[in-house]
Amino acid sequence: xxxxxxxLTDHDVARVTDAVRQWCSAQRIDVDSSEGHRALTVAIDxxxxxxxxxxxxxxxxxxxxx
Numbered sequence: 001x002x003x004x005x006x007x008l009t010d011h012d013v014a015r016v017t018d019a020v021r022q023w024c025s026a027q028r029i030d031v032d033s034s035e036g037h038r039a040l041t042v043a044i045d046x047x048x049x050x051x052x053x054x055x056x057x058x059x060x061x062x063x064x065x066x
Contacts, residue, residue: 004041004044004048005044007048008044008047008048012047015047015055016040016043016044016047016055018055018056019043019055019056019059020036020039020040020043020059022056023039023043023056023059023060023063024036024039038063038066039059039063042059042062042063042066043055043059046058046059046062
């Protein structure tokens with residue numbers, strides 16, 4: 001996961017962390033929990049494959065499907 005973050009721009013890292021924090025807060029889940037780590041992994045995947053999309057909304061949709 002850390003290697004994936006290294007490949008992102010500073011802007012994308014900020015987008016990922018903001019979306020994951022927002023999702024974790026809405027779900028009342030600790031970012032450092034296994035669910036928080038899963039959200040981080042999904043958010044990284046989304047930002048790498050769907051630049052310009054609404055990341056938080058995509059994250060919610062993807063995590064609701066899993």
